[in-house]
Amino acid sequence: MAPSTRQREQAESLKAEGNSLFSKGKYGAAADLYTEGITLDPSYAVLYVNRALCYKKSNRWEQVAKDAQTALGLSRDLMKAHYLLGVAQREIGQLSEGISHLSKALEQAREKGDSIKDEIWRELARAKYQQWQQDSQARTATVFREPVITPSGCSYERSALLEHLAKVGKFDPISRQPMSEADITLNVGLRNATQQYLDEHPWAWGEVV
Secondary structure, three states: OOOOHHHHHHHHHHHHHHHHHHHOOOHHHHHHHHHHHHHHOOOOHHHHHHHHHHHHHOOOHHHHHHHHHHHHHHOOOOHHHHHHHHHHHHHOOOHHHHHHHHHHHHHHHHHHOOOOHHHHHHHHHHHHHHHHHHHHHHHHHHHOOOEEEOOOOOEEEHHHHHHHHHHOOOEOOOOOOEOOHHHOEEOHHHHHHHHHHHHHOHHHHHHOO
């Protein structure tokens, strides 16, 4: 049921009070007022965005994501809701989803000329870098089960290099320098780095089985 005019006015008043408390750094008290406003008018999307901003201050990322998603369910074009959801998803490891929402927020901020675009851009850069790191580490875990190095300094998975030498030719696949199986040595540094990563990120064992 749609809220009455009086309920919306009361929700507006609570939002204004909450904004005042937020500006003074009283984030918990501000969140309480936004919650009261939501109780009066659950369709008021901005209240969810504002409460999510309060939760962001205390790193309550699950709550940030929940409120931002609710706000977007009410209004798909809320720039700050996309931004907050993207940040929260980055923090909880949902990088692809976070990048998507941050990209939408950045596009909207640029269209509006909003000064928040610089902050959104930085968050998007962090998310993309984290995604690159994750993808890079997963590739390392997948490829280098027994890493070896050639005289030219290139590293390969041992089985893949041996197959190349047997079927393609006696030369380094990248440098093209002549070589044989006798020239291969174990890349201890890369093997240790891979093992350390797997020890610190047990989920990555799924990439090597």
